[in-house]
Amino acid sequence: MQISDLPYPDPGVPDARSGPRFLWWLGRGQLGGQAKSLGWGMLHFSGVAGLPYAVGLGVGAVVDRDSTRLLLVGGLLVLLGAAISLGDAMLHRTAVTNWITAAARVQQLLARKTAELGSALTRRVAAGEVVAVSTGDVEKIGWFVEAVSRFLAAAFAVVLVCVGLLFYAPALGAVVAVGVPVVALAALPLLPRATKRADFQREKAGKATELASDTVAGLRVLRGIGGEELFLGRYREASQEVRRAAVRSARMWALISAIQVVLPGALMITVVWYGATLVLDGRIEVGELVAAFSAVATLLYPLRHFEEIAMAYSFSRPSAQRAARVLSLTRTDADADAPAVAEAVAVPDAPAPGGDLYDPGTGLLAPAGRFTAVVCGDPDLAGRLAERLGGHPLDATAAGGAPVLLGGVALDELALDTARTLVLVQDKDPVLLSGTLRELFDVPASGAVAPGPALEAAQCGDVLDALLQSAPEGVADAMDARITERGRSLSGGQRQRLALARSLVTDPEVLVLDEPTSAVDSHTEARIADGIAALRAGRTTVVLASSPLLLDRADRVVLIHGGAAVATGTHRGLLHGEPRYRAVVTRETDEEQRLARLEEALTEIEESA
Secondary structure (H helix, E strand, O other): OOHHHOOOOOOOOOOOOOHHHHHHHHHHOOHHHHHHHHHHHHHHHHHHHHHHHHHHHHHHHHHOOOHHHHHHHHHHHHHHHHHHHHHHHHHHHHHHHHHHHHHHHHHHHHHHHHHHHOOHHHHHOOHHHHHHHHHHHHHHHHHHHHHHHHHHHHHHHHHHHHHHHHHHOHHHHHHHHHHHHHHHHOOHHHHHHHHHHHHHHHHHHHHHHHHHHHHHHOHHHHHHHOOHHHHHHHHHHHHHHHHHHHHHHHHHHHHHHHHHHHHHHHHHHHHHHHHHHHHHOOOOOHHHHHHHHHHHHHHHHHHHHHHHHHHHHHHHHHHHHHHHHHHOOOOOHHHHHOOOOOOOOOOOOOOOOOOOEEEOOOOEEEOOOOEEEEEEOOHHHHHHHHHHHOOOOOOOOOOOOOOOEEOOEEHHHOOHHHHHHHEEEEOOOOOOOOEEHHHHOOOOOOOOOOHHHHHHHOOOHHHHHHHHHHOOOOOOOHHHOEEOHHHOOOOHHHHHHHHHHHHHHHOOOEEEEEOOOOOOOHHHHHHHHHHHHHHOOOOEEEEEOOOHHHHHHOOEEEEEEOOEEEEEEOHHHHHHHOHHHHHHHHOOOHHHHHHHHHHHHHHHHHHHO
């Protein structure tokens, strides 16, 4: 896989049982790239390993005044230099390719999982952790995948140098062969503690990121209640905790780095001292001493990769663990606990158009082609009901295990994509992605509703004017104006209306809207209600709301009380005949309800008298 071939047609099915297993799966998927990187790395480090012996041969040729041999050594150095240069350039190229392709694969997997989970992701995982996984953790995972081949090539060079010295200068080679493993493994006992400190630092950094994300998301509310200083103090404290944890982690890694400098230096001094003694005794030649010294000095370069692979694994393991945790999530706990079955379960066909929407859990029935309004006294219950009406709810047991039916077919038994095509649910807080308005409406749709009529039905005229006024010079069409991330430059009502227009453009068979006009004024709300009724004529529409303006435009209204549908009728009929409905819609208190019932009873007595 080359960078130009990205993205992957299919990133595969990851082994998300643990962080190390996920790293192993990721590495197995890049064996070709790892082999190329290892090959070029071996060429590069072989050239590096050959330098000490070439230098030793050159010194020997000078001592012996052998010009022919010196010329041959010069040619050998040229070949080694070419191997080092070519190997280093191609090693860097292939290693970076492994890094980028591994990071891209992880990002594709995370994007696919995000699309699969939808709103379930942020309910299961904190927003700060999601940000950390999709940014910094992806880079750390790619770093480890990239470092593996370079480490293996460096280990090959270390073995090559040690073996070569054993044959070239056995006395000094034995010292180097014993000392190099000690140098390479000396920092190993410190790695668990360093890893623990690094994990603690990343945990603190994730909490600080989560706090910052929550603060930014609720900045308008904080300003409204004067809570900026409070949250600023909390973030300052969290930031200082991250700093202290980072300093503690850096101290341990500094100690490991110091060991990687001190021990090779001690080995070099030992080799020079022992080698000089052997030269004075006439047991080795000066060229052999120079070769041994150069070999030890050269080993400092590949030995640095031992420290790097330790750091890369230490940083990537918790990152891979977090990524695996996200990738192992399912929409419901039942999906995760369900045993694997050998035979595929037959997926039913999509229901024929024109079927009623029915929820056995509450008894709610939304007739096909009608505008049905649902009133719930509990806003949380309304949100859960809206989610359940879309099929594949996060809390599958909320309705006693009974799935919602569309045309007699259980939505939970349909494929998720099919269920989403048939029933679209717009929740209380819809998200607007950054981009142009034209891109906002580039969503899967039937094609029957154009953006223009949808914007008009959602009363977005002032939104278009505002976007056009804030657009850069040269933008003449409001559809080409850009929307900032999450629509932060717009008011809550403007964002809500744009999201409603986007939902209307999709024109699903069943459209479920949860409080679609909660942030707009009453005059605009009345026009939006008329627009929804007109544009969705002949299509099934379910609106969960308690606004009289919306309820009065509905063909039928259903009251949900205590988790069940207890009354059905028109808005005006329920308002006069159902006290529980009137209490929710008019916000009557218990005392006001009691007085109203008393007044009705007195009226009946007077009429009977």
